[in-house]
Amino acid sequence: MTSAAAAFVESAVRTATPLALAALGEVVVERAGVLNISLEGIILTGAFGSAIGATHAGIVGGYAASMIAGVATAALFAFFVVVLSADQIITGTAITLFSIGLTGTAYRAVFGTTGAALSIPTSPRVSIPAFSAIPVMGSGFFDQPLVTYVAYALVPIVWWWMYRTHDGLALRAAGESVAAAEATGRNPSRIRLLAILFGGLTGGLAGGVLVLAQAGTFAEGMSAGRGFIAIAIVVLGRWHPIGVAAAALVFGAASALQYLLQALGLSLPYQLFLALPYVLTLAGLAGVAGRVRAPAGLARIEDG
Amino acid sequence: MTSGSPSSRQFALGLVAALVLMTMLMLGTAGFDIVRALEALVSGAVGSPDAITSSTLVRATPLILTGLAVAVAFRAGVFNIGAEGQFLVGAASTTAWALLFRNWSSPLLITSALLAGSAAGAAWAWIAAELRVRFHVLEVISTIMLNFVAAYLISYLVRGPLQEATHVYPQTESIVDAARLPRLYVGTRLHLGFVVACVACGTGWWVLRYTSAGFRLRAVGANPHAAQSAGQIDVNKVTSRAFLVSGALAGLAGAIEVTGVTFALYENISPGYGYTAIAVALLARLDAAAVIVTGVLFGALEAGASAMQRDAGVPSVAVSIIEAALILILVTVQRVRIRGAGL
Secondary structure: OHHHHHHHHHHHHHHHHHHHHHHHHHHHHHHOOOOOOOHHHHHHHHHHHHHHHHHHHHHHHHHHHHHHHHHHHHHHHHHHHHHOOOOHHHHHHHHHHHHHHHHHHHHHHHHOOOOOOOOOOOOOEEEOOOHHHOOOHHHHHHEEEHHHHHHHHHHHHHHHHHHHOHHHHHHHHHHHOHHHHHHOOOOHHHHHHHHHHHHHHHHHHHHHHHHHHHHOOOOOOOOOOHHHHHHHHHHHOOOOHHHHHHHHHHHHHHHHHHHHHHHOOOOOOHHHHHHHHHHHHHHHHHHHEOOEOOOOOOOOOOOO | OOOOOHHHHHHHHHHHHHHHHHHHHHHHHOOOOHHHHHHHHHHHHHOOHHHHHHHHHHHHHHHHHHHHHHHHHHHOOOOOOOHHHHHHHHHHHHHHHHHHOOOOOHHHHHHHHHHHHHHHHHHHHHHHHHHHHHHOOOHHHHHHHHHHHHHHHHHHHHHOOOOOOOOOOOEOOOOOHHHOOOEOOOOOOOEOHHHHHHHHHHHHHHHHHHOHHHHHHHHHHHOHHHHHHOOOOOHHHHHHHHHHHHHHHHHHHHHHHHHHHHOOOEOOOOOOHHHHHHHHHHHOOOOOOHHHHHHHHHHHHHHHHHHHHHHHOOOHHHHHHHHHHHHHHHHHHOOOOOOOOOO
């Protein structure tokens, strides 16, 4: 039972890590007033970028390439949304569609059509002394790949930046009211552009995690809806970095529930466990919605 | 027009063109025969009468119906991204119905099976509509979550209660001949569902344009606050109904796919029709009648893409790049905006 519990915690953290990374970026983007549906495409291009990077320049090169690919995809989204004031949902849908096509095509072009599975070395686990020895929880939280600790560190950093710096205040102002942001002498377009690029950075990294810390290979469409889940997690986490980290962990725990229930000897259809996180997310959204407020300017860039 | 300057719009168009060319160049340097691929794309879509009827129009049918579903919802300011899930539950419900009542006479069985699919699609959309009206849950998110749940539901059904008798393949038994839609032309795969889809679009166009219900829907979509205060329109009622109609249309698309094309339910019965539908609806500028044209265009693209993969080895997913490019060109040259009450 103890080993099942430890496996549960480890699995929860593993599932939560890419979601938390992507959602932390999306929080910044949404607080600037932009709903970036193309996050799904950003994660996918990040995953593909990391596969290319890792085959040429090792694991570090893979992570770097994942972030470059994510930022490039986000820049495309930002150009249409910020410069042309195009509809965010339509543009985001198009960019995700584009990313699916580009990565699927490029995968065949670069790695061939023979179907030989691409094998990429995965990043090793780094055990934090003392902490990892904590029973049940320790090995789950503190015996993880290095990038998981990056995600841990990013939570307080994003919180501090968003609520304790002038730039963070300007970001939140841009998301609530363009006029308010302009009154402080800031350029809301510039703020949104930078926020979207940051979202591309963490979203791309999330894709890199999928390849370099988990799957060890690239597969077409391997983002598998994680970008959309990350957007739901932002709402569940009430547009707050710490809430988002908690929501990602809850989603991870719901996904990992199957290990615990299997250990209890329950024989239920496995699809039930696969669907459970989505059902719980819906229930959670119904629970928090109405009691939280989205940034007032979300998805509404008015023509100036 | 969007608010960008003329030069930034030109830059956007250049950017989109460059991305498409870059993809072709990449495929070319990887050793794919681009000319042959493009030839296959065209001939697979419109190269022969059989390609047009048996491939393009057959592929267009679910795209027209799901495209109409998305257009109706978007016109009401409802971001129904869930046509995919509504399509899937519609297909499942129709299959189950057709298997259960296999002894019924053909017209009754087909009609009732299609209704069962529509009802299931509407019921699936109802969940998201209730979540929106009662709990203010953004339907963009809830419908996407429901798409995943629907996919796992199908996975369970075709491996569990609805699995074929030998329990080897993850699919259902084939439905009886009496439950299958008649062919329009003998010797082709084109079925009555294409006509149903076109009639649905015509009806949708007429309702939106000439009826008071259509007017209310457009008023709510254009500005929910004005519709509420100046027009005395019950916004929640109108958006919920639009959501249900949208779900019913997507469910009907699934029902027609089963009774007209696949004759059985299996996991990947939809190659993302519900997502392509968004592009179909947007390119039609959310006009119900224009959805027929854009549906056929995307049907041709997808039929051509299959031929391209078969004949030139270029992955059919490459056609997503063309679909995305079309949407990006559209948002560049024309002002397309959805103003929902929920966002």
